[in-house]
Amino acid sequence: MSEFDGRTMRYIDTFGQRFTEAGTYRYRLGVSPYLRLPDGDDDEFEVVVARGEGKAGSAQHHLSVSWSNGRFRPDRSRVEIRSGETVTWAAAEAAVPVFEVAGAGPGGTFSSASLQHEALVAHVFMSPGRYRWTDARDPDLGGTVKVRQVLTNTKTEFDAWVKSVSSGTLIRIVGEKADKSQVEIPVGHTVCWTVEKSKGLALRVDLVADEATETPRTPASPARAKVSAGRSGGRAQKTLRR
Amino acid sequence: MPDVLAAIDESAGNDILMAAEAALGTLSNSGSSSFGPFTVSHSETASLSGGSVMFSPPATVSIDNCRLDYSLSFSFGFDLNSILPHGCLPQICIPTPWGDICTPKICISWPTISIPVSFSDHLTFSADFGLGTHLTAGNWIVDITILAVPTLNLGASATALIAAIGLAVAAAVSVVPLIGPFLALAVAAIVGIFAIASAAGFLGALLTPFISGLKFTLFSQPQTFPIIPAAPPDPAVPITIFALTAGVETAGKNELVLSVDV
Numbered sequence: 002m003s004e005f006d007g008r009t010m011r012y013i014d015t016f017g018q019r020f021t022e023a024g025t026y027r028y029r030l031g032v033s034p035y036l037r038l039p040d041g042d043d044d045e046f047e048v049v050v051a052r053g054e055g056k057a058g059s060a061q062h063h064l065s066v067s068w069s070n071g072r073f074r075p076d077r078s079r080v081e082i083r084s085g086e087t088v089t090w091a092a093a094e095a096a097v098p099v100f101e102v103a104g105a106g107p108g109g110t111f112s113s114a115s116l117q118h119e120a121l122v123a124h125v126f127m128s129p130g131r132y133r134w135t136d137a138r139d140p141d142l143g144g145t146v147k148v149r150q151v152l153t154n155t156k157t158e159f160d161a162w163v164k165s166v167s168s169g170t171l172i173r174i175v176g177e178k179a180d181k182s183q184v185e186i187p188v189g190h191t192v193c194w195t196v197e198k199s200k201g202l203a204l205r206v207d208l209v210a211d212e213a214t215e216t217p218r219t220p221a222s223p224a225r226a227k228v229s230a231g232r233s234g235g236r237a238q239k240t241l242r243r
Numbered sequence: 244m245p246d247v248l249a250a251i252d253e254s255a256g257n258d259i260l261m262a263a264e265a266a267l268g269t270l271s272n273s274g275s276s277s278f279g280p281f282t283v284s285h286s287e288t289a290s291l292s293g294g295s296v297m298f299s300p301p302a303t304v305s306i307d308n309c310r311l312d313y314s315l316s317f318s319f320g321f322d323l324n325s326i327l328p329h330g331c332l333p334q335i336c337i338p339t340p341w342g343d344i345c346t347p348k349i350c351i352s353w354p355t356i357s358i359p360v361s362f363s364d365h366l367t368f369s370a371d372f373g374l375g376t377h378l379t380a381g382n383w384i385v386d387i388t389i390l391a392v393p394t395l396n397l398g399a400s401a402t403a404l405i406a407a408i409g410l411a412v413a414a415a416v417s418v419v420p421l422i423g424p425f426l427a428l429a430v431a432a433i434v435g436i437f438a439i440a441s442a443a444g445f446l447g448a449l450l451t452p453f454i455s456g457l458k459f460t461l462f463s464q465p466q467t468f469p470i471i472p473a474a475p476p477d478p479a480v481p482i483t484i485f486a487l488t489a490g491v492e493t494a495g496k497n498e499l500v501l502s503v504d505v
Contacts, residue, residue: 012349013349015346015347017344019341059341059342059343060342061342061343061344061345063345063347065347085341087341087342087344089344089345089346091346091347094350095350095352119341121339121344123337123344123346125332125346125349127420127421128418128420128421129423150423151423151424152423152424152426152427153423153424153425153427154427158424159424162424163333166332166333166335167333167335168335168337169335169336169337169346170337171337171338171339173339173340188421188423188424189332189421189424191335191337191346193337193339193344193346195339195340197340
C-alpha cells in the first residue's frame with residue numbers, strides 16, 4: 002500500500018482545489034467515484050463558484066468527509082465560494098475509509114487522483130523512513146522525503162518536536178518541474194504539494210527504505226524541516242529554478 | 244508376613260527419580276487469561292531433572308533441588324490509549340502560491356498492540372511427596388505425589404522476564420505510527436505496569452501447574468506375570484500380585500520398602 006495515493010485518501014491526507022471559473026461544479030466521493038452502475042446512487046455534491054468582484058479571493062473552505070450507512074458525505078453538500086477561493090477535503094476521523102474526490106464543472110475536471118491546475122494535496126508522515134514521491138504518468142517527475150524518527154526523553158525535546166510539526170513543507174510543482182527534489186522532515190510533519198499548469202499529476206508516495214535502514218535521530222534542531230533544491234540523481238533536471 | 248519384600252535405599256531412589264523424570268518427558272500447558280490491564284495468551288513447556296531423594300518414615304519421599312527448565316511463549320495485548328496521551332497534531336497552515344491553506348488537526352487514536360514474548364529459564368525447588376500404590380489397568384503402580392506446592396524463588400527470573408518484556412515492548416511499539424516521541428514513555432509505562440502487577444506472580448501462575456499435582460511413577464508391575472523356571476522342561480508359572488504396599492522403614496538407614504502378597 003502506498004504511503005499516499007490520491008485514489009485512496011486517508012485521514013492524514015487533505016486534497017484541495019482552487020476554483021477560478023464561475024459556475025457549479027458537481028463532485029463525488031468514494032473509491033473510483035465515477036465507476037458506478039447506471040441505476041446507482043446519486044450522491045453528488047456541489048461547489049458553486051460565484052464570479053469574484055475585484056481582486057480574486059484566497060479564502061479556504063474546508064469540507065470534512067464522513068462515512069455512514071455505506072456512503073461518504075461532506076459536512077456540507079453544497080458550498081458556495083467566490084472565484085479564486087479554495088475548497089479542501091479531508092476525512093473527519095480515522096475511521097473513514099479511503100476515498101477519492103472527483104468532479105467537474107465549467108473550469109474542467111478536478112480530482113485528488115489527477116492533480117490539475119491549482120490543486121494540492123497535503124500528507125502527514127506518521128512513520129520514519131525514506132519515501133519517494135512520483136507522478137505515475139511522468140517517471141521523470143519525483144523526489145524524496147526523508148522522515149526521521151524523533152525520540153524524546155524530556156519535555157524540552159517533546160516540545161521541540163511539537164513545534165517541528167506545527168508547520169508544513171511546501172513542494173511546488175509547475176508543469177513538469179518541482180522546486181524541491183529532496184526534503185527531510187521529522188515524523189509527524191506535513192508535506193504539501195501544490196500543482197500548477199499540469200495536465201494531470203497522479204501523485205504517489207511510496208516507502209523505499211524503512212526505519213531500520215535509517216539512523217534514528219533526536220531532534221537537535223527540529224523546528225525546521227530540511228529541504229534542498231537542486232539535482233537529485235537524474236530526476237533533478239526538472240527541478241524548478243526560481 | 245508378605246510373600247515378597249523389596250527395599251531400595253536413597254541412592255537407588257536417586258536413580259529411579261532420574262528415570263521417572265525422563266519418563267515424564269516435556270510437559271506443556273497453554274491458555275489465555277488476563278493479567279492486570281493485559282490480555283495474555285500463553286503456552287509453556289517444562290521438563291524436570293536432577294534432585295536428590297530422601298526417605299522419611301512412615302511414607303514421605305523428599306526431593307531436594309529438583310530442577311525445572313521452562314520455556315514460556317506468550318503474547319499480551321495492550322491498549323496504548325490507556326497510557327499514552329490523547330491529543331491531536333496541530334492544524335497547520337502552509338503558504339501556497341494562492342494563499343495560506345490550512346489542514347485539519349489530526350487526532351491520534353492509539354492502537355491495541357500485541358506483544359509477543361519468548362522467555363526461557365530454570366528454577367530449583369524442594370518438596371515432600373506422599374507414597375501411593377494402586378492397581379490400574381492390570382498394573383500395580385507405586386508413585387509419589389507432591390504434598391504441597393513449594394514456595395518458588397522467582398525473583399531473579401522475574402527480573403529477567405521484565406527485561407525480556409522491555410525488549411519485546413520496544414520492538415512491538417516501534418512500528419506504531421507516530422510513536423517515536425512517545426516511545427520511551429510507552430515502554431516505561433508498560434514495563435512498569437507489568438512489574439507493579441507482579442511479574443513474579445505472573446511467572447508463578449504459569450509455572451505452578453507443572454508442580455502442583457506433580458507425580459512420579461517409581462514402580463510399575465503387571466498384576467499377573469510369568470516366572471520362568473530355572474531349569475527346563477518345567478513351564479512358566481503365572482504369578483499374581485494380590486496386594487502391594489509401600490512405606491519407608493528404618494533399618495540402620497531409611498529405605499523404601501515394597502511389601503507384596505502373591
